[in-house]
Amino acid sequence: xxxDEKILKVAIDMIAKKGFKGATTKQIAEKASxxxxxxxxxxxxxxxxxxxxxxxxxxxxxxKELFEHKLIWDxxxxxxxxxxxxxxxxxxxxxxxxxxxxxxxxxPGLLEQVNKHPRQLKDLIIKYLEEMNKRELIINADYxxxxxxxxxxxxxxxxxxxxxxxxxxxxxxxxxxxxGSVHVFIxxxxxxxxxxxxx
Amino acid sequence: xxxDEKILKVAIDMIAKKGFKGATTKQIAEKASxxxxxxxxxxxxxxxxxxxxxxxxxxxxxxKELFEHKLIWDxxxxxxxxxxxxxxxxxxxxxxxxxxxxxxxxxPGLLEQVNKHPRQLKDLIIKYLEEMNKRELIINADYxxxxxxxxxxxxxxxxxxxxxxxxxxxxxxxxxxxxGSVHVFIxxxxxxxxxxxxx
DNA sequence: TATGTTTGTTAGTACTCACTAACTTTCTCT
DNA sequence: AGAGAAAGTTAGTGAGTACTAACAAACATA
Numbered sequence: 313x314x315x316d317e318k319i320l321k322v323a324i325d326m327i328a329k330k331g332f333k334g335a336t337t338k339q340i341a342e343k344a345s346x347x348x349x350x351x352x353x354x355x356x357x358x359x360x361x362x363x364x365x366x367x368x369x370x371x372x373x374x375x376k377e378l379f380e381h382k383l384i385w386d387x388x389x390x391x392x393x394x395x396x397x398x399x400x401x402x403x404x405x406x407x408x409x410x411x412x413x414x415x416x417x418x419x420p421g422l423l424e425q426v427n428k429h430p431r432q433l434k435d436l437i438i439k440y441l442e443e444m445n446k447r448e449l450i451i452n453a454d455y456x457x458x459x460x461x462x463x464x465x466x467x468x469x470x471x472x473x474x475x476x477x478x479x480x481x482x483x484x485x486x487x488x489x490x491x492g493s494v495h496v497f498i499x500x501x502x503x504x505x506x507x508x509x510x511x
Numbered sequence: 512x513x514x515d516e517k518i519l520k521v522a523i524d525m526i527a528k529k530g531f532k533g534a535t536t537k538q539i540a541e542k543a544s545x546x547x548x549x550x551x552x553x554x555x556x557x558x559x560x561x562x563x564x565x566x567x568x569x570x571x572x573x574x575k576e577l578f579e580h581k582l583i584w585d586x587x588x589x590x591x592x593x594x595x596x597x598x599x600x601x602x603x604x605x606x607x608x609x610x611x612x613x614x615x616x617x618x619p620g621l622l623e624q625v626n627k628h629p630r631q632l633k634d635l636i637i638k639y640l641e642e643m644n645k646r647e648l649i650i651n652a653d654y655x656x657x658x659x660x661x662x663x664x665x666x667x668x669x670x671x672x673x674x675x676x677x678x679x680x681x682x683x684x685x686x687x688x689x690x691g692s693v694h695v696f697i698x699x700x701x702x703x704x705x706x707x708x709x710x
Numbered sequence: 711t712a713t714g715t716t717t718g719t720t721a722g723t724a725c726t727c728a729c730t731a732a733c734t735t736t737c738t739c740t
Numbered sequence: 741a742g743a744g745a746a747a748g749t750t751a752g753t754g755a756g757t758a759c760t761a762a763c764a765a766a767c768a769t770a
Binding site: 329331332333334412413414416423424426427430431434454456457458460461463464465466467468469471472475476477480481482484488489492493495496497499500503 | 530531532533611612613615616622623625626629630633653655656657659660662663664665666667668670671674675676679680681683687688691692694695696698699702
């Protein structure tokens with residue numbers, strides 16, 4: 313691992329944990345097994361370290377490509393796949409998301425960056441539901457509303473488990489909660505249980 | 512407003528906004544229209560200010576009393592009332608919750624404190640659903656799972672709107688999203704639309 | 711008016727932090 | 741082995757920060 317990468321990796325971990333002010337260049341250098349001088353030789357100042365770290369450790373995915381080939385037009389399996397993918401993306405970007413929550417208004421562009429995935433995902437879910445409706449597999453509904461509620465549910469689960477309470481509130485496993493959330497939406501979108509009763 | 516209160520009010524606002532390290536005693540004093548010396552005459556150190564501020568500005572509610580008299584055993588109205596109450600509580604405690612997310616691991620007891628409401632609410636929802644089931648108004652289900660998903664949905668909505676994106680992702684109003692979320696769970700809990708088909 | 715209490719002011723301490731300069735050591739690659 | 745690049749070392753600067761000491765002003769209450 314290059315010196316740059318070592319520094320950035322430690323930086324994003326520490327800033328996510330302690331905040332931008334709380335993470336000192338000295339500590340970052342130390343944890344990266346690098347002298348503080350080296351750190352400043354690689355980056356002009358602390359703020360640029362954060363920006364570079366976000367740049368390096370924010371994993372951007374093109375939703376379309378992620379899903380295009382995986383959707384099989386089975387509501388349960390598709391929703392489950394979508395939810396699981398969502399959590400995979402969020403977990404990969406956990407540190408950046410934490411930083412966005414606490415430092416969002418000081419790092420220009422960060423909030424928009426972090427909001428790109430949810431917005432993309434929303435659009436994708438809407439399109440998916442519309443197609444499912446065309447195929448007469450789900451009922452009519454306000455799909456934007458449905459998509460947002462599905463996302464908020466996933467988001468709440470993610471934030472709660474990642475940053476606040478761990479498993480203090482419930483002993484249910486993440487997997488079970490995700491499966492449960494999918495079933496809630498299945499009941500919502502196929503109230504009669506099967507496709508032939510739709511319309 | 513007393514000097515103590517002025518200081519604490521400004522302190523919790525600023526710490527929520529800038530983090531514990533980012534909010535300086537000088538700025539807090541200034542914004543509270545008080546000399547820095549006065550601030551230190553009222554509180555022994557900065558950390559105690561935060562603790563006192565949390566103590567003063569975390570509004571603790573006894574869920575039971577909040578709901579006891581309001582439940583009318585109409586799933587839609589009750590769930591809506593529960594969700595709205597939840598948001599009211601969260602908004603009142605917005606600053607403390609923000610601080611809990613970013614400073615949780617440095618302030619002993621804070622996370623537990625902030626998690627009390629969700630846990631209480633979870634238990635209350637479970638009990639409510641069990642009673643609704645007894646009255647044959649909803650079907651059998653894993654009520655803990657249902658309660659958690661309902662809470663995660665509300666939580667996701669709250670966090671997203673309060674700390675991250677405002678209304679960037681969707682133009683739907685908070686009220687509409689809440690109503691939508693309630694309907695999702697109604698469909699889940701009363702799949703045949705009415706109570707006579709249950710069991 | 712007199713007295714005790716609360717605030718303001720000023721100056722300062724001790725410390726930490728981001729960041730730099732100058733020089734030396736280690737590493738890398740031919 | 742030798743040269744150039746990257747890293748370490750040491751010492752330091754200047755700004756900011758939590759917090760204090762000492763004294764003066766403002767305020768409140770009787």
